[in-house]
Amino acid sequence: MMETMTSTTPVPLAALAALLADGTRATFCLALLDGRAWSAGELARHAGVAASTASEHLSRLVGGGLLAEERQGRHRYVRLAGPEVARLVEDLAAHAGPGAAARPATLRAASAARALAGARTCYDHLAGRLGVAITDALTARGLLRQDAGFALSDEGLSWFAVELGAPLPGGGRRPLARPCLDWTERRHHLAGTAGAVLCATALERGWVGRIGSGRALNVTRAGHEALARLLGLTGLAADAAPLPVRALSGRAGGG
Amino acid sequence: MMETMTSTTPVPLAALAALLADGTRATFCLALLDGRAWSAGELARHAGVAASTASEHLSRLVGGGLLAEERQGRHRYVRLAGPEVARLVEDLAAHAGPGAAARPATLRAASAARALAGARTCYDHLAGRLGVAITDALTARGLLRQDAGFALSDEGLSWFAVELGAPLPGGGRRPLARPCLDWTERRHHLAGTAGAVLCATALERGWVGRIGSGRALNVTRAGHEALARLLGLTGLAADAAPLPVRALSGRAGGG
DNA sequence: GGAACGCTTCGGCCGGCGCCGAAGCGTTCC
DNA sequence: GGAACGCTTCGGCGCCGGCCGAAGCGTTCC
Numbered sequence: 001m002m003e004t005m006t007s008t009t010p011v012p013l014a015a016l017a018a019l020l021a022d023g024t025r026a027t028f029c030l031a032l033l034d035g036r037a038w039s040a041g042e043l044a045r046h047a048g049v050a051a052s053t054a055s056e057h058l059s060r061l062v063g064g065g066l067l068a069e070e071r072q073g074r075h076r077y078v079r080l081a082g083p084e085v086a087r088l089v090e091d092l093a094a095h096a097g098p099g100a101a102a103r104p105a106t107l108r109a110a111s112a113a114r115a116l117a118g119a120r121t122c123y124d125h126l127a128g129r130l131g132v133a134i135t136d137a138l139t140a141r142g143l144l145r146q147d148a149g150f151a152l153s154d155e156g157l158s159w160f161a162v163e164l165g166a167p168l169p170g171g172g173r174r175p176l177a178r179p180c181l182d183w184t185e186r187r188h189h190l191a192g193t194a195g196a197v198l199c200a201t202a203l204e205r206g207w208v209g210r211i212g213s214g215r216a217l218n219v220t221r222a223g224h225e226a227l228a229r230l231l232g233l234t235g236l237a238a239d240a241a242p243l244p245v246r247a248l249s250g251r252a253g254g255g
Numbered sequence: 256m257m258e259t260m261t262s263t264t265p266v267p268l269a270a271l272a273a274l275l276a277d278g279t280r281a282t283f284c285l286a287l288l289d290g291r292a293w294s295a296g297e298l299a300r301h302a303g304v305a306a307s308t309a310s311e312h313l314s315r316l317v318g319g320g321l322l323a324e325e326r327q328g329r330h331r332y333v334r335l336a337g338p339e340v341a342r343l344v345e346d347l348a349a350h351a352g353p354g355a356a357a358r359p360a361t362l363r364a365a366s367a368a369r370a371l372a373g374a375r376t377c378y379d380h381l382a383g384r385l386g387v388a389i390t391d392a393l394t395a396r397g398l399l400r401q402d403a404g405f406a407l408s409d410e411g412l413s414w415f416a417v418e419l420g421a422p423l424p425g426g427g428r429r430p431l432a433r434p435c436l437d438w439t440e441r442r443h444h445l446a447g448t449a450g451a452v453l454c455a456t457a458l459e460r461g462w463v464g465r466i467g468s469g470r471a472l473n474v475t476r477a478g479h480e481a482l483a484r485l486l487g488l489t490g491l492a493a494d495a496a497p498l499p500v501r502a503l504s505g506r507a508g509g510g
Numbered sequence: 511g512g513a514a515c516g517c518t519t520c521g522g523c524c525g526g527c528g529c530c531g532a533a534g535c536g537t538t539c540c
Numbered sequence: 541g542g543a544a545c546g547c548t549t550c551g552g553c554g555c556c557g558g559c560c561g562a563a564g565c566g567t568t569c570c
């Protein structure tokens with residue numbers, strides 16, 4: 001014990017944390033929480049740094065295993081390396097930003113924040129009031145048990161297969177259901193494979209649609225009908241008023 | 256969007272990550288994962304830095320909400336601020352240290368690592384081969400369900416109350432059961448309130464005992480009997496051979 | 511009271527790193 | 541082929557922050 005710490009510290013935890021300890025890199029990761037691939041230039045503009053700076057940051061993030069890159073022609077597309085990384089960023093962000101989420105600087109930012117609070121993706125699942133409402137409905141119907149952990153019930157499993165028509169794959173390394181702390185609601189919503197399947201299904205069938213380039217969503221008429229029929233969900237907050245699309249891609253924190 | 260990043264970056268995620276991005280502070284937090292309070296001097300010696308250096312680091316960690324301090328006379332005792340922080344550090348460490356855990360530098364360090372791999376505390380619950388074995392036994396008996404999430408079954412709840420004789424409190428903010436990734440086993444073990452109750456019970460009743468000053472544990476004869484009786488657990492690895500106590504407090508990663 | 515002790519504050523040193531603009535390279539478009 | 545474009549590399553600048561030893565303060569012990 002107590003071997004004196006040599007020049008560079010080989011503490012893996014610190015090396016990983018250092019990747020997220022820079023404002024620009026953190027901004028990148030939060031933006032990538034929408035689950036999609038961004039080009040290097042998009043991220044540079046989003047964070048307000050020079051292309052060269054962004055390039056170096058991206059190399060470090062990729063090298064550290066947090067990001068996966070995909071090169072296409074003269075573009076470098078980059079996305080979170082996987083659900084575990086998304087979870088890590090989410091958790092860290094959730095712990096960091098209790099009060100910080102609600103600090104609308106400009107009018108446009110405030111509108112964007114309102115849209116995000118209504119419905120959004122959180123990496124590959126649904127979040128915001130919509131995500132929490134769905135999670136609550138699943139729980140109220142006995143499909144999801146939250147009283148002694150966080151797991152789908154047998155009825156829940158068959159609900160996915162029969163009612164939703166999207167059976168859950170078994171046996172993957174990823175947990176079928178796990179709680180993810182919702183930033184704006186400060187409650188848990190459904191994540192894991194089940195959350196991803198639900199979100200993908202909703203997008204495929206046009207129940208929700210992307211607003212602008214960010215991760216904000218709106219619930220379509222078909223979505224309202226489907227959610228009412230499948231989960232008895234009614235009275236979801238109306239979509240945010242039509243907004244200039246560009247207002248919705250601002251960074252506003254994580255999951 | 257895209258407001259050019261001003262001098263100091265007000266990204267909460269980055270500020271939080273920065274606290275853990277230093278080798279010395281990370282070493283502190285990993286040491287504190289044993290769930291107990293350490294004095295400033297102990298941590299300074301453990302990390303191999305001057306008292307003044309440690310003092311400054313501790314102030315930052317306390318200020319950032321990661322650590323809670325308690326002053327007694329001329330001592331400053333410090334511990335992790337709560338289970339959420341422990342979870343954060345665990346997760347980060349688990350993600351950072353896949354291969355790094357198995358790098359025994361010296362003979363003593365290797366022995367210490369072996370003891371830790373057998374049984375240890377992970378903040379307030381049991382980890383290592385013991386923790387995973389218990390979790391597996393609970394699952395095999397249908398007391399814990401891991402197939403569609405991670406939750407105790409009704410039988411599991413009554414097992415705690417009736418068999419173990421330590422009923423689980425209901426309705427707290429903390430989840431009753433949650434998975435915690437085990438460093439050495441690369442599998443999940445039981446954490447959350449249930450994990451804490453189980454660990455506390457085992458320590459109270461002398462089923463396990465602390466080895467030295469670190470978080471390594473050994474299973475006593477009474478422990479073997481109790482685990483066999485309650486969970487059918489047999490053939491737990493024998494305790495590590497008797498070791499110089501000091502060898503067991505070295506830093507060797509997280510949960 | 512005095513000595514030992516644990517912790518904190520202060521100066522000062524030094525390395526790391528985030529930033530940029532310029533220049534270079536490969537791709538795409540015309 | 542040439543121009544525009546996206547990204548990367550390089551050199552250089554400046555600041556942040558981790559480190560220490562010395563000095564100071566309060567507590568504990570004798």
